[in-house]
Amino acid sequence: MFRLEARTSTPAWFNLALPIIAIGATLVICSGLIALAGAGVLEAYGVMLSASFGDSYAITETLVRAAPMIFTGLAVAVAFRAKFWNIGAEGQLLAGAVASCFVGAIPMPGALAILLMALAGAAAGAAVALVPATLRVKFKVDDVVSSLLLNSVIYYALMALIEGPWKDSFSGYPISPPIEDSANFPVLLEGTRLHLGVIAALITAPLIGFLIVRTTLGFRIRVTGESPEAARYGGINVERVLLSTALLSGALAGLAGVGEVGGVHFQVMSDISPGYGYSGIVVAMLARLNPLGVVPAAIFLAAVMTGAEAMSRATGVPAFLSDVIQGTALLAMLVALLFTAYRIRRVGAPA
């Protein structure tokens, strides 16, 4: 017989060990599916690894994929720290993409265009996130439900836009007009897709880390998340903190969309995000809501995504395995988190 017993303290090395254990468990569990699909497990994982990290081009491709998930991961991490349950990073990303695409299509000098695209995208994401936050603060509407459902609203609004006013009049495809060439994000490494937005994502993570740990806003976010009663009693305006958190979180998710428009697709289409907003939740949980942890977590998921495509081509295992790995990793991490609060104890063998 085993049973769970409450822990009085959590060892520090758990923060690092838990995600690694969770990822390890995920890969073991998913190896069953690979075997079921008739491929060699080690071979399949080997293909994934070499396709995502095998050479410098593969690494840049993985980073390009990681960038939007760094932003959405940060968005979710910041929100969850305040216990603002923002499941709406996907919609906020789409809103950011639309806004930046709109701005990027206006002719102007490149640097200005990039700046304004970022501002517009961040503002659009923030505005979307403000909706569930306001509903929660004013009317006690559950933010999980409202932010999640808003994703569909934004997605179909985007569809209406690209099927309607933005529809390509020549081809008839449901895609937006492209942004100006001058608004395309500069590529940092000749012959790759490594664009400015990737660097921006890598720089933003430590900045958000600094904000959480070293600023009064970060302090208020942490305290509000851990104990709204103590925060209110201590003179923190809990409602204002939640709204500020929502703005910050939405802006970060919006920037994920900006990077995809400015650095990858240069226009908006219906599948501009393969669920980067939802992946952000997995990233944030794997990172244990630590902004610095978001970077490796996002790179891991990005590697799984790029790797899964190559694996599918090489071994015939469906690329959907990438989604399974993501979902399993989230569940494994949630189970692993249980062990920060509890330990397993063997209860004496039956007499």
Next chain:
Amino acid sequence: MSAPLIEMRGITKSFGAVKANEAVDLSVAPGEILGLLGENGAGKTTLMNVLFGAYAPDAGEILIQGEPVRITSSADALAAGIGMVHQHFHLAPRLTVLENLLIGISGKSGRIDRTGGLARLSDISRQHGLTLDPDLPVSALSVGEQQRLEIVKALFRGAKLLILDEPTAVLAPSEVDGLFSALRSMAAQGLGIIFISHKLNEVRALTHRCTVLRHGRVAGRVDDPANTTSSEMAQLMCGHEIVPPARGPSTPGAEVLTLDGISTSRHAGTPLRDISLSVRAGAILGIAGVSGNGQRALAEVISGTRVPDAGEMTIAGKAVTRFSPREVQALGLGRIPEDRMTTGLVTNLPLADSMVLPRIGTAAFSSKGLLKPDAIRAFAEEQIKAYDIRCPGPMTRAGALSGGNLQKALLARELAFDPKVLIVSQPTRGLDIGAARFIHEKFLDMRAKGCGIVVIGEDLEELLVLCDRIAVMYEGRIAGTLDSADATIARLGLLMTGAEGRA
């Protein structure tokens, strides 16, 4: 007396390097009321959790009627005839009294035996004078009635041994008498009872025998509590003599806090109705009353977390009725909340964070939106030293501290800024004698320094020792205010039950 109903032998339980229980022996005979005494952290709760199956002991055994048993869950404990009434009740508020009794014990067929349940309830009620309306939802019961339901629930499930963890902390004096007569009646029928309390006069009045724990070991046993003095018992608990604090004369100064006609709407709990109070510098005003008579709302209004619907409040002569917590603090109001764990501190964050929380935006701990981590740490370290807060350091999770140390930390964070007025709710609830004594001395020091203090409490003896004047709250009103020189427990008790004018 006959063979023990329950016997714990050599119970040892460690958490890491801390031995919470070490070779503890304890026994209860049928019909016996055993007092379990000890300061906080002495191991009472751990011992009872072992008995109730929440912790597995590292060593030792439990015998029920001479038979060794293995208890690994609360279900095992219930099956073995052990019932526990916790300080925090475990009831489903929306269900009725009867439904709460029947939870988890529906018959094998899955049907709920309402008639049988009613019959047993009325049996138990009649035998021990524990009357309850079976169809009332729990949310409509008073705290005392909820406790009664917890006791009935344990008996309903066939408990032969009943553990009560500080049961009188939530009761009015008259309710305590009712509880005691019920407990005596149960003991007379052969039940064993373990009564955990800090209130030595109650222990002396009720129990047949006491076991005293100190630092996880049995420090002594008292075979004749009725003829043992409280100070002898206190000495066993603390290991040294405890002298009650002496409140010297004081010359109250100007009014530092006034409330004039304060009323609140029914929001949560009992609303306030036309409360007028004044506190002078260098004086302590006690607010007595059975819990749930508006004390919480009063504390919230004074602390700035609730805006009253009518009335005026001043701090140091300034009108502050619609001020936020931050603004009243800036005027020199120190606040210590009733609920240390949820309202006072942030249990999952480092202690240092909780200690600077109310003043995080001030120049002492931040500038231009950036924290000053060194200043925060230094402040916490300083206070930990000054108040002898027992913890590994300022970065310790606040929730890991014991109740007494938490209260010291809260006191430190307020007193460090020399408040002009201090509002404190239940300052020593759940604290042991040593920690309570420390808190009392700090209040008297602050009084001598000219701070005006409001103490909201339920322990009348404590209020009589500390306060210059005592106001009694009843149903959201001030039922009467007495000079503590004229106040007696009997007069206060009468006011607490709403018998205005007859006091």
